[in-house]
Amino acid sequence: MSIDKNTVTKIARLARIKVTEDEKEVLTKELSSILTMIAELDKVNTDGVEPLTSVVQMQLFEREDVVTDGAIQEKILINAPEQAAGFFVVPKVVE
Amino acid sequence: MTYILKGETGDWETVIGLEVHAQVLTKSKLFSGASADFGAAPNSQVSPIDAGMPGMLPVINKECVTKAVLTGLGLNAVINNVSVFERKNYFYPDLPQGYQISQYQHPIVGNGEIEIDLADGTVKVIGIERLHLEQDAGKSLHDQHPQKSYVDLNRSGNPLMEIVSKPDMRSPEEAGAYVTKLRAIVRYLGTCDGNMDEGSMRCDVNVSVRKFGAELGTRCEIKNVNSVRFVQQAIEYEARRQIEVIESGGKIVQETRLFDTKQGTTRSMRSKEDAHDYRYFPDPDLLPLTVANDFIDDIRKTMPELPDAKKHRFIKDFGMSVQDASVLVQEKDRAEYFEKAAEGRDAKLVANWLTTELLGALNKGEKTLRESPVKASQLGALVGLISDNTISGRIAKEVFAEMFVSGKDPGVIVEEKGLKQVTDTGAIEKIVAEVVAENPDKVAEYKGGKDKLFGFFVGSVLKKSGGKANPGIVNDLLKKKLEE
Numbered sequence: 001m002s003i004d005k006n007t008v009t010k011i012a013r014l015a016r017i018k019v020t021e022d023e024k025e026v027l028t029k030e031l032s033s034i035l036t037m038i039a040e041l042d043k044v045n046t047d048g049v050e051p052l053t054s055v056v057q058m059q060l061f062e063r064e065d066v067v068t069d070g071a072i073q074e075k076i077l078i079n080a081p082e083q084a085a086g087f088f089v090v091p092k093v094v095e
Numbered sequence: 096m097t098y099i100l101k102g103e104t105g106d107w108e109t110v111i112g113l114e115v116h117a118q119v120l121t122k123s124k125l126f127s128g129a130s131a132d133f134g135a136a137p138n139s140q141v142s143p144i145d146a147g148m149p150g151m152l153p154v155i156n157k158e159c160v161t162k163a164v165l166t167g168l169g170l171n172a173v174i175n176n177v178s179v180f181e182r183k184n185y186f187y188p189d190l191p192q193g194y195q196i197s198q199y200q201h202p203i204v205g206n207g208e209i210e211i212d213l214a215d216g217t218v219k220v221i222g223i224e225r226l227h228l229e230q231d232a233g234k235s236l237h238d239q240h241p242q243k244s245y246v247d248l249n250r251s252g253n254p255l256m257e258i259v260s261k262p263d264m265r266s267p268e269e270a271g272a273y274v275t276k277l278r279a280i281v282r283y284l285g286t287c288d289g290n291m292d293e294g295s296m297r298c299d300v301n302v303s304v305r306k307f308g309a310e311l312g313t314r315c316e317i318k319n320v321n322s323v324r325f326v327q328q329a330i331e332y333e334a335r336r337q338i339e340v341i342e343s344g345g346k347i348v349q350e351t352r353l354f355d356t357k358q359g360t361t362r363s364m365r366s367k368e369d370a371h372d373y374r375y376f377p378d379p380d381l382l383p384l385t386v387a388n389d390f391i392d393d394i395r396k397t398m399p400e401l402p403d404a405k406k407h408r409f410i411k412d413f414g415m416s417v418q419d420a421s422v423l424v425q426e427k428d429r430a431e432y433f434e435k436a437a438e439g440r441d442a443k444l445v446a447n448w449l450t451t452e453l454l455g456a457l458n459k460g461e462k463t464l465r466e467s468p469v470k471a472s473q474l475g476a477l478v479g480l481i482s483d484n485t486i487s488g489r490i491a492k493e494v495f496a497e498m499f500v501s502g503k504d505p506g507v508i509v510e511e512k513g514l515k516q517v518t519d520t521g522a523i524e525k526i527v528a529e530v531v532a533e534n535p536d537k538v539a540e541y542k543g544g545k546d547k548l549f550g551f552f553v554g555s556v557l558k559k560s561g562g563k564a565n566p567g568i569v570n571d572l573l574k575k576k577l578e579e
Contacts, residue, residue: 014184058382059385060155060381060382060383060385062155062160064156065156065158065159066128067129069127069128069129069142070127070130070142071139073137073139076138076146077138084239084240085245086137086138086139086247087138087239088138088248089244089245090246091242092240092243
């Protein structure tokens with residue numbers, strides 16, 4: 001299985017990762033070879049096999065509905081490049 | 096009634112499906128222990144999980160699972176024993192994780208259906224496609240600064256149930272009735288407070304148009320419409336817009352649109368161009384969610400009577416019309432008030448007094464039923480006084496007005512003001528005789544064949560008695576007297 005440069009460009013944009021034209025060439029080759037390897041697995045017949053979600057038999061852990069966290073406004077905002085009146089401040093996102 | 100939009104090329108049908116986001120009524124968030132309350136100081140209800148800090152692990156809130164199952168049962172839907180949380184990937188400043196944990200291929204609730212009640216008394220069944228659990232995003236404020244947006248993550252991670260309908264609605268009225276019914280159901284169940292103005296219930300509206308009998312057209316999705324009225328306005332506008340585009344030779348592009356509440360129009364949201372490429376995949380931090388049949392059965396046992404069941408019971412037990420019953424069950428408080436007031440009384444009469452007089456007066460005073468100065472037992476007592484002929488319907492209105500102001504019991508008011516209906520035939524006979532004696536010319540006309548004058552005599556007698564004479568007795572006595 002192979003992908004083309006346009007697909008790489010699109011994936012990069014969706015992931016907000018900046019890649020140069022040269023990098024795109026390299027990535028196209030690399031991603032194609034990874035996908036080719038993964039495609040090998042498609043050859044295995046998995047009809048009627050449930051997806052494996054965990055290697056140990058366990059259930060999803062559930063918690064009670066109680067407030068145990070939050071109320072740490074200062075800590076939450078500490079890494080923000082810009083803040084005002086308790087808000088994160090970011091470049092304007094226009095709708 | 097069929098909703099038809101007339102175009103230049105013929106009649107058009109509107110096809111509507113709704114996605115309703117309902118915030119699960121819980122203390123804490125879906126995957127974190129931060130408070131899920133509305134209206135706190137910005138970023139004061141945010142845990143490191145909600146802020147998308149690396150290395151944090153989401154742990155599901157049991158109450159959200161219970162309430163999603165309960166809601167599913169309320170929608171007469173299939174509950175799936177196994178469901179899967181997936182990551183829905185997109186970039187936006189109020190989504191710090193870079194993905195929303197949602198359910199995609201395997202939702203917790205599958206197909207169901209609810210009844211909607213229309214103004215002409217007809218009932219329509221609307222299919223439910225699914226209900227799934229997901230995280231809410233934070234909130235961005237765009238109007239605080241000319242070049243910046245402000246972000247508050249308090250809402251980030253709040254538990255939402257996304258309830259998706261089948262494209263079964265055909266008019267703005269049906270869509271409005273659907274949202275109203277859905278809101279009533281979650282409120283009866285106590286799984287969501289249904290407050291649309293606080294955003295705990297929000298709608299995305301999918302609209303397309305087609306010629307009657309044709310294939311489905313391309314749809315547009317109108318995001319975040321936040322009242323029943325706006326849902327209807329948005330559909331009206333959007334359907335007209337699509338017809339105009341098609342009839343002028345254009346094509347509808349599948350896109351996300353915004354409803355402008357001030358202008359009543361919709362416009363394209365170009366920022367969401369890539370939005371449909373979400374690259375879902377199962378969240379590796381979360382195992383599949385399993386709900387056992389025993390667990391579902393236990394929840395089923397806690398189900399209260401829902402609006403549709405209540406409606407059918409009212410129609411059957413009280414011989415009520417579909418419209419009256421629908422109005423009564425629309426709000427849980429209203430139905431409870433009615434049942435209390437109707438205990439041992441003429442239920443139909445109670446329904447009339449509740450829906451016209453009381454709700455009318457409350458509306459005027461912008462009060463809710465909970466704030467009503469007239470208690471359910473008092474309204475029941477008032478109806479009791481009418482039923483046993485202590486007062487006439489006309490006097491009852493006077494008594495009601497007084498009750499609404501003072502909150503006094505109707506019996507007390509009737510006693511204090513001496514409003515008791517006169518059923519003493521002797522006293523009424525006397526007034527009848529007076530009226531007849533005072534109007535010899537009218538009596539002559541009546542006897543000469545002018546039957547319509549009978550109403551005049553009844554009115555005069557009632558007036559003279561201060562409205563207190565029993566109208567039935569007045570009728571009988573007058574007839575007798577005039578035939579002498």
